[in-house]
Amino acid sequence: AQRVTQPEKLLSVFKGAPVELKCNYSYSGSPELFWYVQYSRQRLQLLLRHISRESIKGFTADLNKGETSFHLKKPFAQEEDSAMYYCALQGSTLGRLYFGRGTQLTVWP
């Protein structure tokens, strides 16, 4: 079975502080993982794909197969990072993504 767990519903940090949004997955095969971001009342946007190993808006995420994790990190949070973040897994059913329940990040000034 495929499953994505985001253990924190809510996460608050101050501007300039480091932030880490946790994502753990359950999948026996080789996973493809994504982070999506949703700003207030907007559509979901793709933030990162693990296969591209890129940094977008200062965010990075590393796939750790041993710990089955794909945590999202940013060294210095900004107020504009406040949003809902979803971790998603592409599992065995091609084209189908399994989403976590999301973490609402608030960055205080």
Add this chain to the structure above:
Amino acid sequence: NAGVTQTPKFRVLKTGQSMTLLCAQDMNHEYMYWYRQDPGMGLRLIHYSVGEGTTAKGEVPDGYNVSRLKKQNFLLGLESAAPSQTSVYFCASSYGTTLTWQFFGPGTRLTVL
């Protein structure tokens, strides 16, 4: 390109009424999806389609029907709306097997009284 668009943006229904939500994409994507988003539940897949004329059930298909008569359109129908179907509905599309990330529409906010 408009990307993924959804019609309508908002709708209020009474219990028992029916309606159809329209999703359109202009990216020539093979795959299309309907999700519902509820507080604390994240995104749950209702139905999806891997090509014109095909549909498949997702995680929460009961009470919904879909059709994909044209590649660019994916319709979500509620035959007899219930208050439990009050939600924000998102449509998404993707190229499919090789480029799997999904592009989302702006959402439809549906309230069933």
